[in-house]
Amino acid sequence: MPTKVRSTAETRERILTAACEVIAEAGFEKIRMRMVAERAGVSTALLHYHFDTREKLFTEAMTHSFAHTALDAERDVDTAPAAVVLARILRNLLPTDPELHQDWRLWQELWARALRDETTRAFAVDLYAQLHAWVAGAVRRGIESGEFTPTDVDDLSTLVLSLSDGYGIRLMLRDPTVTLDRALTAIWRHVAAALGLPETLPET
Incomplete structure (x- = not known):
């Protein structure tokens, strides 16, 4: 797998893992995209790139x-x-x-x-x-x-x-x-x- 593709897949994996954790802890209605970005260790811009x-x-x-x-x-x-x-x-x-x-x-x-x-x-x-x-x-x-x-x-x-x-x-x-x-x-x-x-x- 090319490095760029692997990096993109790993970023999505990290974001989704963080989203599962945050939603489970706070509930969907209370989460903000910023909370997930912080947990995943990515920028909010990168998070919105993957999930708008x-x-x-x-x-x-x-x-x-x-x-x-x-x-x-x-x-x-x-x-x-x-x-x-x-x-x-x-x-x-x-x-x-x-x-x-x-x-x-x-x-x-x-x-x-x-x-x-x-x-x-x-x-x-x-x-x-x-x-x-x-x-x-x-x-x-x-x-x-x-x-x-x-x-x-x-x-x-x-x-x-x-x-x-x-x-x-x-x-x-x-x-x-x-x-x-x-x-x-x-x-x-x-x-x-x-x-x-x-x-x-x-x-x-």
Whole structure:
């Protein structure tokens, strides 16, 4: 990759990482482009060169966040057991570590904004379609390899996302009646029943 192209890509990466952090900390409605520029260590002029509006920066930050989450979960996807890959995805759909906790704050900002803005609503629906495809792809690979019992893939994927959202919100609220282990176990129980797998969540 040419040096200039690599430098531009690295700058965008730094800006998007900073945007994720600032939006998660302050909320979308309170952020200013200057705040992101300062966190990224770039000028506001350079930030505006890459992202001319807050809205574009927000949508790119959400896409960036999702892409990194998917990349982590699907490492060794061609060699790892299908159940392990699916368990990784499930863990990445919940606020299981500080980085994913930050991602969940971004999703909460997205939900709130989508209720008031049609463009953001359409973007949120598209992101959910990508999440659905991510889960469905892992399930289909397991069925095709013979590791999973055939099932209605779309129905199971929708169930997984719905349960993850529900438990994830309770975890973000620090609801004392819901723990991470309990959430993972409950969701995996439904997955295991549908796919003919042991009820014990695989180590990832």
